[in-house]
Amino acid sequence: MEIPGRDDDARPWIASYPEGIAWDAEIDTTPVHEQVLxxxxxxxxxxxxxxxGGTTTFGELGRKIVAFAGALQSQFGVRKGTRVALMLPNTPFYPIAYYGVLRAGGIVVNCNPLYTVSELSHVVGDAGADLMVTLDLEQIFGKGEALLAAGLVKKLIVCHFPDALPPLKKLLFSLAKRKDLARPRKSPHAASLSAFDELIARGDAPDPVVIDPQSDVAVQQYTGGTTGIPKGALLTHANIAANMSQIDKWGCGLFYPPSKVVAALPFFHIFAMTVCMNVPLCNGTPVAMLPRFELKALLDLFGRTKANVLPAVPTLLNAMARAGSVTPARLASLEVAISGGAALPDEVRHAFGKKSGAILAEGYGLTEASPVVCCAALREPSKPMSIGLPLPATDIRFVDVDSGEPVGIGENGELQVKGPQVMAGYYEDEEATTAAFQDGWLRTGDVGHMDEDGYVFLVDRIKDLIICSGFNVYPRTIEEAAMAHEAVEEVNVIGVPDEYRGEAPIAFVKLKDGMSLTEAELKSFLAERINKIEMPRQVIFKDALPKTLIGKLSKKELREEYAQMKAGKS
Incomplete structure (x- = not known):
């Protein structure tokens, strides 16, 4: 892959690639449903x-994917381009539904089951997804019913949760947790409901669908909305497949049997969809799922399956590092942990290293890039604090935040990306699509730099940047410094209006259990690590810090909380 005006001299990362990985390797864009079948x-x-503990073989998975695709076409009229919403936690139903929609020619619209009805209404309404696949757990099914009542979806396909469980657990669930199940047949919307298992049992054969990987959309993935209203990123079949191919090559065989990949992160999130599900399953590698992250369940999973690959977010790794129940012996099978979704604090990296000898590789991506752009080496140690190197066939550059002109090695600027994994644009939002690109390069909104060896280091988000008295203050710098204190478990820094400086940083801090710390003590500690302009105007201690639904610390909620606090005092 050649980009006009670029040569290997402009790609210093190539010289740092691990042995056996080629930047210009051929990228496979075969649609993901064809690969998994x-x-x-x-x-x-x-x-x-x-x-x-309940297992599904590849043969069974393939039969159910094909049968579901056939039912979607024959019973619901799903054709090429039809948008189908999936509101499912990690269960065997999710991959069957996901690949079944794609085999039928449809477009997957992922919906977070923990979203409010209002948030779900925006996603399905914007996407125009008349059909939704969901679960009969009461807390999830009720949201589907509300969407039906509002006319935002016309039909629901309902999966029976106990069917996902092994026999003994299915029996115990039916006895002890029956109240958690909804009763779809008694719903006032029963005429608009279909049972997932009955559709599979029909065994309908799907009609062929001709897919153009480069132009046909596979997934309409909504952005997290941490800085505004979620937008539907259009990811083509080629985008999805290309990123799988890039990750596969970067793994040097890691995602092939006898490996086993842990899926503690939710498939409806782009990171898990690609790294926990698509890449391993297309290589014939088993995936061990959890419906949600629980530390004991995760440790039991390692003990039972001897899984060796763990894609994770920093908060999950932090929870493992801090828990007394986590010992090196219980993580003995783990070979590689891949951190993504948010910046990995150095303190968490070191703490996790005391619990596991596994390689801890930090990666970086975004929804609009399907998602992975850069990653540390997965088979050997990489530079600390770096998000690694651009993946094969991926080009990056850094440009001045103000002028948009490219900056030199070591200079901070906005990270911009080109590659086959970059989205086609946002759904029915030409203005946002235009704003997302500069001269054909995807604007990430992240600030950082590249060193002389091609390793990438991020500083912060442009939108999180705090301008204090005309100086740039990066929250991550303050957060890293605070995390070095032995009493601090989590910290999140935001910028707030300041009459004198324009903006000022405020630090929200969660302490470790049993530890104490005052604002004055923390500021004294920080004074030796950050400059006066970076010093937080205020430190607010909290029992818990708000997080997004994949466990990423949320600045949006803290800004709203702080604004409410100020309004209450005025």
Whole structure:
């Protein structure tokens, strides 16, 4: 892959690539549903999915994908381009529905089951997804019913949660947790409901669908909305497949049997969709799922499956590092942990290293890039605090935040990306699509720099940048300094209006259990690590810091909380 005006001299990262990885390697853009069905045909007896001890073979997975695709076409009229919403936690139902929609020619619209009805209304309403696949757990099904009542979706396909469990757990659930189940047949909207298992049992054969990977959309993935209203990123079949191919090459065989990949992160999030599900399953590698992250369940999963690959977010790694129940022996099978979704604090990196000898590789991506752009080496140690190197076939540059002109090695600027994994644009939002690109380069909104060896280091988000008395203050700098204090477990810094300086940083801090710390003590500690302009105007201690639904610390909620605090005092 050549980009006009670029040569290997402009790609210093190539010289730092681990042995055996080529930047200009051929990228496979075969649609993901074709790849996974091929894997199902190759090793039908092998285990594909492990859910709380219940297993699904590749052969069974393939049969159900095809049957679901057939039902979508014959019973619901799903055709090329039809948008189908998935509101499912991690269960075997999710991959069956995901690949089934794609095989039928549809477009997957992922919906977070923990979203409010208002948030879900925006996603399904904006996408025009008349059909939704969901679960009969009361707390999730009720939201689907509300969307039906509002006319935002016309039909629901309902999966029966106990069917995902192994026999004994299914029996125990039916006895002890029956109240958690909804009763779809008694719903006032029963005529608009269909049972997932009954659709599979029909065994309908789907009609062929001709896919153009470069232009046909596979997934309409809504951005997290941490800085505004979520937008639907249009990810083509080629985008999804290209990023899988890039990650596969970067892994040097890591995502092939006998590896086992842990899916503690939710598939509806782009990171897990690609790294926890698509890449391993298309390679015939089993995926061990958790419906949500619980530390004991995760440790039990390691003990039972001996899984060796853990994609994670920093808060998950921090929880593992801090828990007394987590010992090196309980993580003995873990070879590689891949951190993404948010910046990995150095303190968390060191703390996790005391619990596991696994390689801890930090990666970086965004929804609009399907998602992975850069990653540390997965088979050997990488430069600390770096998000690694651009993946094969990926070009990056840094440009001045104000002028938009490229900056030199070591100079901070906005990270911009080109590559086959970059989205086609935002759904029906030409203005936002235009704003997302500069001269054909995807603008990430993240500030950082590249060193002389091509390693990438991020400083912060442009939108999180605090301008104090005309100087740039990066929250991450303050957060890293505060995390070095032995009493601090989590910290999140935001900028707030300041009459004298224009803006000032405010630090929200959660302390470790049993530890105490005053504002004065923390500021004294920080005084030796950051300059006076970076010093927080105020430190606010909290029992818990707000997080997004994948465990990423949320500045948006803190800004809203602080604004309410100020309004209450005025």
């Amino acid at each position: 091929a894997a199902c045909a190759r090793t039908p007896a092998a285990v594909a999915l492990d859910f709380l």
